[in-house]
Each structure stands twice: as structure tokens, then as C-alpha cells.
Amino acid sequence: MANFKLTISDKSGKSISKELKDKEASGFIGLHLGNEIDAAIAGLGGKLKLTGGSDKSGIPMRADIYGSARKPVLVSKGVGLKKVEKGQRRRRLIRGNVISEEIYQLNCSYDGELKIEEAPPAEAKA
Template sequence: MANFKLTISDIKGKSLSKELKDSDANPLLGLELGNETDAAVVGLSGKLKLTGGSDKSGVPMRDDVHGSARKRVLLSKGVGLQDAEHGDRVRKLIRGNIISEEIYQINCKFDGELPVETPAEEPAAETEDKKE
């Protein structure tokens, strides 16, 4: 029973969030970061490229750590390490690059443009005109 929160970004820099539960989320289980999958999972036409994510406690995924388990890795730069000076290496807790049920958030890149949603203020304007 997997629940994922997908953050989908398009080529223009716009992003949106979708939540996948249970059977809708099953096609993503077992995929690696960098893989492409069909965007029909979230109701779009095109491809989604998996770029990152984090687990339920906020531990980030890293594409050069194999597997789905948490590991303590010696890092000098990149994902999961901030404010490192030249020559510093720090051992940090990182999650592997395979999506499992422990993952909470998945970041994706969409190969087209996301559809524009209309604001919900339009119906309110119509009801004011009817009153007059």
C-alpha cells in the first residue's frame, strides 16, 4: 500500500503536485532515478523522468547510491550535503535510488508543458451579474 506525493515540473519551470495512492502508485514501485515512465499515471500524455525524492522522515534519495535502503555515505558534494567547504567530507544518511514503499515524495520532470488551470473566481462573478 504505497502513497506518493509527486512534484511534476515542466520545461517552462512550472510545477504541480499530485498525490497517488494504492493501485495508482504501484507502477512506480521498483523504478530507479533517471528512468522514464508513462505520464498516464498522473493523467497527462507524454513521459515523466524521475529526478529525485525523499522518504517519510525527509532523507533524500541519491542516484549514485544503489538499492532502496538507507545508508550512511561519505559525501564531498551533491545531493544531501549543504555548506561543504573545499576538501570537507561528511558522512550523511542517504536513501538509495530505487523507489520503494518507504518513499514519500518523488520529483519528476515532464517532457511537455503542463496544462493551465483556470482560477475558481469566474463562477462567483457570474452570480453577481445575475443579482443585478
């Protein structure tokens, strides 16, 4: 069965992580990057927009590559490519925009504001 690590971030830069297993995770199979889903799956109200992710070996997903397979793609900028000089292109292994069971981490943006509980400060020993 599918297991995902869901990373949810809001507009202010706060983020939380949630582990999804079996039935919860099966609702994501077949969705594309850019799709919006109900945030109730993560215990929130509102909508989540799928923005990216990576597979079990760290290969990033890219929104402009269709399918769920890994493909060697010639890229000049964007996801999967770090600093390059102007005009330079590199062939990189990229995963497509369809979520499959091989995906490990999913990144989402939340339309509301996340309430993050802060840990209480550790008591000083006397």
C-alpha cells in the same frame, strides 16, 4: 499499500502535485531514479523522468547510491549536502535510488508543457 506524493515539473519551471494511492502507486515500486515512465498515470500525455525524492522522514534519494535502504555515505557535494568548504566531506544518511514503499515524495520532470489552471481572483466586497 504504497502512497506517493508526485511532484511534476516542466522545463519552464511550472510544477504540479498529485497524490497517488494503491494501484497507481504500485507501478512505481522497484523503479530507479532516471527511469522514464508514461505520463498517463498523472493524466498527462508524454513521458515522465524520475529525478529524485525523499522518504517519510525527509531523507533524500541519491541517484548514485544503489538499493532502497538508508545508508550513511561520505559525500563532498550534491544531493543531501548543503554548503561546505572546498575539500570538506561529511557523512550523511542517504536513501538509495530504488523506489520502495518507504518513499513519500517523488520528483519528476515532464517532457511537455504543463497547463496550470489559475484560481479566479477573489471578488472585492462592496
